Amino acid sequence: MRISRTARVVLGCVTAAGLAIVYVPLLLVLLNSVNTDRSFGWPPSGLTGRWWRAALHSEGARQALLTSLKAGLAATAIALVLGTLAAYAVHRHRFFGRRTVSFLLVLPIALPGIVSGIALNAAFRTVLDPIGIGFGLFTVVVGHATFCVVIVFNNIGARLRRIAPSLAEASADLGARPWQTFRYVTFPAMRSALFAGGLLAFALSFDEIVVTTFTAGPGTRTLPIWIYENLARPHQAPVVNVVAALLILASVIPVHIAQRLSSDTAGGRL
Amino acid sequence: MPAAPTPGSRLRLTALLAPPLLWLTLAYLGSLAILLLSAFWATDSFTSDVVRTWNTDNFHELLTTPVYRTIALRTLSIAAAVTVVDALLALPMAFFMARVAGGRWRRPLLVAVLTPLWAGYLVKAYAWRVMLGEDGVVGAALAPFGLHGPGYGTTAVVIVLAYLWLPYMILPVYAALERLPERMLEASADLGAGAWRTLRSVVLPAVRPAVLAGSVFTFSLSLGDYLTVQIVGGKTQLLGNVIASQVTLDLPMAAALSAVPVVLIVCYLAAVRRAGALDSL
Numbered sequence: 001m002r003i004s005r006t007a008r009v010v011l012g013c014v015t016a017a018g019l020a021i022v023y024v025p026l027l028l029v030l031l032n033s034v035n036t037d038r039s040f041g042w043p044p045s046g047l048t049g050r051w052w053r054a055a056l057h058s059e060g061a062r063q064a065l066l067t068s069l070k071a072g073l074a075a076t077a078i079a080l081v082l083g084t085l086a087a088y089a090v091h092r093h094r095f096f097g098r099r100t101v102s103f104l105l106v107l108p109i110a111l112p113g114i115v116s117g118i119a120l121n122a123a124f125r126t127v128l129d130p131i132g133i134g135f136g137l138f139t140v141v142v143g144h145a146t147f148c149v150v151i152v153f154n155n156i157g158a159r160l161r162r163i164a165p166s167l168a169e170a171s172a173d174l175g176a177r178p179w180q181t182f183r184y185v186t187f188p189a190m191r192s193a194l195f196a197g198g199l200l201a202f203a204l205s206f207d208e209i210v211v212t213t214f215t216a217g218p219g220t221r222t223l224p225i226w227i228y229e230n231l232a233r234p235h236q237a238p239v240v241n242v243v244a245a246l247l248i249l250a251s252v253i254p255v256h257i258a259q260r261l262s263s264d265t266a267g268g269r270l
Numbered sequence: 271m272p273a274a275p276t277p278g279s280r281l282r283l284t285a286l287l288a289p290p291l292l293w294l295t296l297a298y299l300g301s302l303a304i305l306l307l308s309a310f311w312a313t314d315s316f317t318s319d320v321v322r323t324w325n326t327d328n329f330h331e332l333l334t335t336p337v338y339r340t341i342a343l344r345t346l347s348i349a350a351a352v353t354v355v356d357a358l359l360a361l362p363m364a365f366f367m368a369r370v371a372g373g374r375w376r377r378p379l380l381v382a383v384l385t386p387l388w389a390g391y392l393v394k395a396y397a398w399r400v401m402l403g404e405d406g407v408v409g410a411a412l413a414p415f416g417l418h419g420p421g422y423g424t425t426a427v428v429i430v431l432a433y434l435w436l437p438y439m440i441l442p443v444y445a446a447l448e449r450l451p452e453r454m455l456e457a458s459a460d461l462g463a464g465a466w467r468t469l470r471s472v473v474l475p476a477v478r479p480a481v482l483a484g485s486v487f488t489f490s491l492s493l494g495d496y497l498t499v500q501i502v503g504g505k506t507q508l509l510g511n512v513i514a515s516q517v518t519l520d521l522p523m524a525a526a527l528s529a530v531p532v533v534l535i536v537c538y539l540a541a542v543r544r545a546g547a548l549d550s551l
Contacts, residue, residue, distance in 0.1 A: 112494015
């Protein structure tokens, strides 16, 4: 397709403008984290490192970070196991109801978070509460794992579609047991997809707030919940801003790693 | 493709499928079933306790109260507007990234689009709140032209939601455009089609499923959102807000209300499924 020079320039400008809009809010958060003015008026009134020191000593933020890490790691571990099993079943076997299984897996992220959130909330209240399991980290992990499964499923599925099944067949023909084939042929071929899927699942869990709100008890505070609670408090605003700035800075790392590891960028929610 | 079933493979299949299906059925479908069931329960107006007596009052109220219809329509229009804005932005950007920019630029551009996805939903919504505020940067940038920012309200909600979900649209469209074989574009040119004709008859049909796949996310995420509305929406009420505010007061009513986005999304999924969008999810 011959694209005229004008068209190229116009498309380039649209892309540049789009990216500029994407980054302006993020840069403002970074700037505001060192702004002396508490209310973030524009233009900034001066530079200070005060908020950064205050944030690094904030016990609430540190506790919330720890809770988020625990929830994210546990949910990711469950999602990795369940998502890989499901991807294997759907992409390496033919059975009745295959499409239904994939549809079922997508459902938790296709339905709005608020619906999933209150559904889980209602279920935990009706079923778990009477048997003595209260809301807490456990219920958060169950909620997160449920919608993380599909991320792993997508990543592993995309990879399995690229690995020829003949590789596993050749391995079997050469006398390898199923476990050996998995250990020496299939697993190395999907290792990076597992890592990328796990990373994305973790990120999704780390950022999730709606499902968390409805599945966490009053004492369980993940980082997004901590941010949300403190947004309403004007005097905490600068500290929240620093935490936000830290999240933006930290976000560069996983994208970089995921990009290196996986070229399966086709998947929907990554 | 999958091998023919043998007794051994059937056993393995069962072992593979049982854990994920068990989890989804128990933890998710079970929860949805309980939610649906509780929509038919009632709430004691004095104690706010759920009373397990079967009735359809909630659905009756839902269908006959004009406020709910207004809110449902407003939510639907906002979700549709967000989806259209994202598609209009994503098409030229993804086209430039996949087809115009050289190979050396493709990766960095993709990373640039993806990175903000990781910066956190609240962080970004909150950044917009600051930008759209009284003496925010949007107002400051528009002031020289004699213009005002949109302030907090419906317009702000559309802007911020479109901003938040844009990568979910760019990604599938980019992937579809990148996969489009150069031969097809050349063939179109050889047959005498100009750039516009090729764009209309070759490129757009090829990316249609991808746009629909992206729209599942922009549409569904917007339908259920309630935090962005709280942060930049001013007095605007969407379905998500009403549901969220009812959860502790009147769970059965909240459950009945949440049937609205579920029905809308299931209809939407069924519609785009026929267009093959779900295969590119």
